[in-house]
Every structure is written in structure tokens, then in C-alpha cells.
Amino acid sequence: MGENFGVALLLTAIAGCSTGLGSLLGISIRPGPRFMGASLGFAAGIMILISFVELLANAVASVGFLAAHLAFFGGMLFMYLVDILVPHMYMAEHGRHDAPGPAAPHQGRVHRAGTLLALGIGIHNFPEGMATFAGALQDVHLGLAMAVAIAVHNVPEGLAVAAPIYAATGNRRRAFFYSLLSGIAEPIGALVGGLILLPFLSQAVLAYVLAAVGGLMVFISLDELVPASREYGFEHSTILATMLGMAVMAVSLWLLL
Numbered sequence: 001m002g003e004n005f006g007v008a009l010l011l012t013a014i015a016g017c018s019t020g021l022g023s024l025l026g027i028s029i030r031p032g033p034r035f036m037g038a039s040l041g042f043a044a045g046i047m048i049l050i051s052f053v054e055l056l057a058n059a060v061a062s063v064g065f066l067a068a069h070l071a072f073f074g075g076m077l078f079m080y081l082v083d084i085l086v087p088h089m090y091m092a093e094h095g096r097h098d099a100p101g102p103a104a105p106h107q108g109r110v111h112r113a114g115t116l117l118a119l120g121i122g123i124h125n126f127p128e129g130m131a132t133f134a135g136a137l138q139d140v141h142l143g144l145a146m147a148v149a150i151a152v153h154n155v156p157e158g159l160a161v162a163a164p165i166y167a168a169t170g171n172r173r174r175a176f177f178y179s180l181l182s183g184i185a186e187p188i189g190a191l192v193g194g195l196i197l198l199p200f201l202s203q204a205v206l207a208y209v210l211a212a213v214g215g216l217m218v219f220i221s222l223d224e225l226v227p228a229s230r231e232y233g234f235e236h237s238t239i240l241a242t243m244l245g246m247a248v249m250a251v252s253l254w255l256l257l
Helices: 002-026 033-063 065-085 107-138 140-169 172-200 203-232 237-256
Strands: none
Touching: 002 107, 002 140, 002 172, 033 065, 033 140, 033 203, 033 237, 065 107, 065 203, 107 140, 107 172, 107 203, 140 172, 140 237, 203 237
């Protein structure tokens, strides 16, 4: 498994840097709320299906039903504690009213919203980096699928960070920097995870880690991506995008069998 270290780190870096692509969209063409809502719902569908069909299922097969589920809910509890203990703002809290558009009159508030949103996304991206890294260590195809899912939802996240900062300051470089900085937390998370995991890595340890990663990704999807998608989306667009994400991920996993 250690021979995949370089590939795992590369996949995590690519997924994290996709926030930069979102920021470029936010300071140039500025996609509308339909695009952002659909992208977030699509990413949630991918992450939820991977968590249950791949991560949790493989952990159950490796360490047993009870142990795997304890690790799974431990991952959810970890993200819940991060959610309530660390000051931040997430995309769902950011709200539709701060979607890309003309500069708001209260520029200080808009700039603060963008800064807190960057912090919240960075908090999320750190364990996501560890998740992608752990998945790629076990199987490069699994790591690739997780990296794609995370990259897809990082694009609108990067856009959501860059748009309010650009609207408040008119500074494209600052907006891009804040957005990219929130994404760099992912390869940093991968490096920290690698330093912690590799000395103790075994099939059982990796199974526990991946089960916890599954819980972490489900929490992020349900607590962050789906609510944010509904803020940006219209009528049933969120559930349709989530279903599509699940279907695409199911087909891709089937092709890899």
C-alpha cells in the first residue's frame, strides 16, 4: 500500500487545487445559482454512494459489522465536533443571498462572509485530504473516484469563497488567493495523514480509517452539500442532481469491477 504514496498525494493535491478553478469562474464568468446547486448536489450523490457502497462495505468485510459501523459513526461524530467547536461559516450558512452577483452595499460584511467561508471550507478540506489519501493508499481507482467527487464540489466551493471577496474588494488576486488557500488544506491533510498512518498501516487499520472516512463524507454531504445545494437550486433540482451523482458513481464503480 505504501507504494501508492506519491499517487495518493498527487490525487489529493489535484482535488484541493480545484478550488482555484472555482475562484477563476467566480471572478470571470460567474456561473449562476443553478450551476452551483447542481454541482453540489451531484458531488453529494457521489460521496454518499462511495461511502456506503465502497468504504463502509469493504470495512465490514475486513473487520466486521460492529467495528466498521463504530468507526463510521466515529467519523460522523468527529465532523460534528469540528462543526460546533471551531468558529467558521459553511456554504449552507453563507446562503443564497451571497451568490455571485453585484457587490452588496455592506462590503465589510460581505468580505467577512467570504473570509469565514474560506475558513470553514479549509476545515472541511483538511479531513477530506486525509480521506482521499487513505482511499488511494488502498486502491488507486478508489482514490481517483474520491478525488473526482471532492474536486467536483470544490469548484463551487472555490467560487463561493472568491465571489464575495471579489465583490467586496474588487481585488481578483486576493479572491483567488483566499479560495486557493482553502483548497491547499487538502494536500496538507494528506501529508499529516501519511505521517500518522504509514508507520502503523495494516489492512485492519486502513479498514477502520476508511470506515471513519465514509462517516465523515456522509456528514459533509448531509450537513453541508445538500443544504447548500438547496439554497442555490430550484424545486427538485437538488435531489435530481444527487441521484445523478449516485448513478454516475455506480456506473463508474461497475466499470472498474
